[in-house]
Amino acid sequence: MNGRAGVVVIGVGNVALSDDGLGVHAVRRLRERFAFADGVELVEGGTAGLMLLPHLADARRAILVDAIDTGAPVGQLVRLEGKDWASAFAVRMTPHDVGLADLLGAAQLSGSWPDELVLHGAQPGSTAIGTELSAPVAAALDPLVDAIAFELASWDAALTQIATASAWTAAGTAACA
Numbered sequence: 001m002n003g004r005a006g007v008v009v010i011g012v013g014n015v016a017l018s019d020d021g022l023g024v025h026a027v028r029r030l031r032e033r034f035a036f037a038d039g040v041e042l043v044e045g046g047t048a049g050l051m052l053l054p055h056l057a058d059a060r061r062a063i064l065v066d067a068i069d070t071g072a073p074v075g076q077l078v079r080l081e082g083k084d085w086a087s088a089f090a091v092r093m094t095p096h097d098v099g100l101a102d103l104l105g106a107a108q109l110s111g112s113w114p115d116e117l118v119l120h121g122a123q124p125g126s127t128a129i130g131t132e133l134s135a136p137v138a139a140a141l142d143p144l145v146d147a148i149a150f151e152l153a154s155w156d157a158a159l160t161q162i163a164t165a166s167a168w169t170a171a172g173t174a175a176c177a
Helices: 018-033 049-057 082-089 095-110 135-154 165-170
Strands: 007-012 034-036 040-046 061-067 077-081 116-122 159-161
Touching (some): 018 061, 040 049, 049 095, 082 116
Antiparallel strands (some): 034 159
């Protein structure tokens, strides 16, 4: 154990490139659907790369959320544990992926690696210019948020649901604003 306390959820990606912004959209949806106790930090990391290192350094457990290209069907959820993150970058390297790979490498080298690290995401379908998620990735957003919430609950992170996924679907807000 590294002596650090707390949990951080960092959403990464470029929200101006449709599905590439999935991680940021997921963190926004987490904030809208759940209330979190002290000790859980939600970060819209975007394309900040190495600037996110202090967030990892302060956390005992971390969830990174991103569009993860594994060659799976578009919208399929992806979960990678610990140091399996390297496989997430074997196929695609966008500018923020380079920054994320650098961030994770720096965390390893500097001793800032959390005790537990999980990557959650979904297979992207489009990285065209646009701020809305493609239909299959938008449909995967709430199941992704549910998977992250389940992970947090398994870590005993205190969270309370304040809105349901069905409320978002009924409201026609499958894509984050």
